[in-house]
Amino acid sequence: MRIFTAGISTESNTFAPWPTGQRGFDEGGYWRGTASLSGQCEQNLVARLFRRMANEGGHVLVEGLFAVAQPSGPTIQSVYEGMRNEILTDLREKGPFDVVLLYLHGAMVATGYDDCEADLAAHIRAIVGPQAAIGVELDPHCHLSQVLLDVSDIVILQKEYPHVDFEARASELFRLCVRKAAGEIVPVSCLFDCRMIGFYPTTDEPMSGFLRRLRRAEQQPRVLSLSFAHGFPWGDTFDTGSKMLAITDGDAMLASDMAETLGRDIYALRNEMVPRYPGIEEALDLAQGSPGRVVMADTADNAGGGAPSDNVTLLAAMLRRGVKNAALASIWDPISVSTCREAGVGTKLGLRLGGKCGLASGNPIDVEVVVRSIKDGHDQAALGDSRVSLGASVWLEIGGVDVVVTSIRDQTFAPDALTGLGIDLSEKRLIAVKSSYHFRQHFSAIADRIIQVATPGAIHMNFADIRYKKIRSQNYFPRVADPLGLDSAHS
Numbered sequence: 001m002r003i004f005t006a007g008i009s010t011e012s013n014t015f016a017p018w019p020t021g022q023r024g025f026d027e028g029g030y031w032r033g034t035a036s037l038s039g040q041c042e043q044n045l046v047a048r049l050f051r052r053m054a055n056e057g058g059h060v061l062v063e064g065l066f067a068v069a070q071p072s073g074p075t076i077q078s079v080y081e082g083m084r085n086e087i088l089t090d091l092r093e094k095g096p097f098d099v100v101l102l103y104l105h106g107a108m109v110a111t112g113y114d115d116c117e118a119d120l121a122a123h124i125r126a127i128v129g130p131q132a133a134i135g136v137e138l139d140p141h142c143h144l145s146q147v148l149l150d151v152s153d154i155v156i157l158q159k160e161y162p163h164v165d166f167e168a169r170a171s172e173l174f175r176l177c178v179r180k181a182a183g184e185i186v187p188v189s190c191l192f193d194c195r196m197i198g199f200y201p202t203t204d205e206p207m208s209g210f211l212r213r214l215r216r217a218e219q220q221p222r223v224l225s226l227s228f229a230h231g232f233p234w235g236d237t238f239d240t241g242s243k244m245l246a247i248t249d250g251d252a253m254l255a256s257d258m259a260e261t262l263g264r265d266i267y268a269l270r271n272e273m274v275p276r277y278p279g280i281e282e283a284l285d286l287a288q289g290s291p292g293r294v295v296m297a298d299t300a301d302n303a304g305g306g307a308p309s310d311n312v313t314l315l316a317a318m319l320r321r322g323v324k325n326a327a328l329a330s331i332w333d334p335i336s337v338s339t340c341r342e343a344g345v346g347t348k349l350g351l352r353l354g355g356k357c358g359l360a361s362g363n364p365i366d367v368e369v370v371v372r373s374i375k376d377g378h379d380q381a382a383l384g385d386s387r388v389s390l391g392a393s394v395w396l397e398i399g400g401v402d403v404v405v406t407s408i409r410d411q412t413f414a415p416d417a418l419t420g421l422g423i424d425l426s427e428k429r430l431i432a433v434k435s436s437y438h439f440r441q442h443f444s445a446i447a448d449r450i451i452q453v454a455t456p457g458a459i460h461m462n463f464a465d466i467r468y469k470k471i472r473s474q475n476y477f478p479r480v481a482d483p484l485g486l487d488s489a490h491s
């Protein structure tokens with residue numbers, strides 16, 4: 001078979017004050033037909049996997065554009081259309097194709113396009129025709145739309161949060177799409193709207209148990225794939241929200257039953273899953289009263305959800321308390337990085353740190369810092385076996401806290417974001433990271449206790465208070481206690 005693959009990935013925080021432009025994709029990763037050749041980003045690993053599977057199956061794989069940008073505001077229209085049209089041109093010029101595999105994020109908004117994934121897939125369908133199999137892999141933090149399901153054949157979401165299973169899901173997508181193109185299966189999709197906005201880490205109960213049920217249900221005859229779309233709360237679109245997707249082999253009734261049954265299972269857990277995190281002062285009390293090493297997460301200033309990652313409210317509170325043997329990563333402040341590189345290692349200087357991007361950044365702090373190390377091309381381990389760049393970065397000593405400041409904006413995934421600059425974590429009692437949950441994959445091993453903190457910032461978890469204008473309906477949990485009206489039916 002002839003197989004084409006491409007991908008455009010970003011998660012648009014429609015409340016963020018700055019847009020995603022070409023520089024955002026250049027910085028995140030941009031490969032024109034070369035994603036499988038080198039690199040350790042998710043896109044490289046997935047493209048390499050597709051190439052290996054194509055070779056093993058005796059298929060021809062053609063790689064198109066793969067691009068990824070750190071979440072920010074909506075993508076500039078011409079930038080999105082340029083990337084889309086590049087993919088479409090490749091399909092026209094290098095086709096025909098039996099299978100198209102798209103590695104997307106699933107919450108990409110561009111000026112004029114609230115559902116970029118459906119727009120891209122619809123344009124692809126118009127070129128490849130009704131017989132070709134179009135498969136899409138998405139991050140669970142997507143706005144899963146009926147339009148996307150209508151124009152593609154198989155949509156598979158990562159099940160885990162942290163999303164360590166992106167390659168496992170890509171492998172399923174490849175196999176199912178080849179079977180569809182061979183006429184061995186007839187995928188039928190059904191979507192159930194859970195009418196919820198929420199946050200669903202899968203390493204703990206109740207979501208870990210739910211995933212076990214999902215995997216068991218996937219073993220049933222005629223069930224091809226089951227996915228739970230967590231939704232991306234900080235993107236205001238018609239399709240924002242949590243949904244259950246079932247895909248069966250030619251059985252629409254079974255798909256509908258599975259989506260609704262599993263969707264209601266999640267719905268029944270909704271009150272249990274509301275994030276209840278301590279505020280900063282309470283969290284610091286808990287940390288200082290805990291034996292061993294505490295890893296504390298600044299959940300609301302997570303670049304991975306489109307936050308600026310330069311809010312220093314938590315750092316200011318740590319400094320006020322005079323905490324010792326502490327570290328914090330990573331503040332995005334290219335101006336401070338540039339100043340410290342100029343000053344050089346060992347220099348002591350006054351610095352205005354953080355608080356630069358907008359209201360969600362909060363106020364900066366004016367501090368005396370010592371530049372302990374400087375590294376160009378700093379990076380860190382990320383999801384699965386992937387790695388991501390942090391750009392030119394510095395280690396600053398501020399009171400009793402070793403602070404990492406970067407020039408590329410990303411959440412803190414792994415300890416090497418700190419140790420890579422020379423910070424010794426062995427004696428640290430408190431490590432603060434900017435991340436909502438992905439940090440757990442690599443930090444759990446070195447934490448005696450993890451505390452997620454309700455910090456101020458762009459992606460706070462008061463889901464009832466997010467000012468949606470485009471969402472299908474304001475009748476969603478937690479704004480409404482029982483939007484599906486199922487509680488009274490039970491009592």
Ligand SMILES: [Zn+2]
Nearest residue numbers: 139140141163
């Ligand atoms: Zn995600």
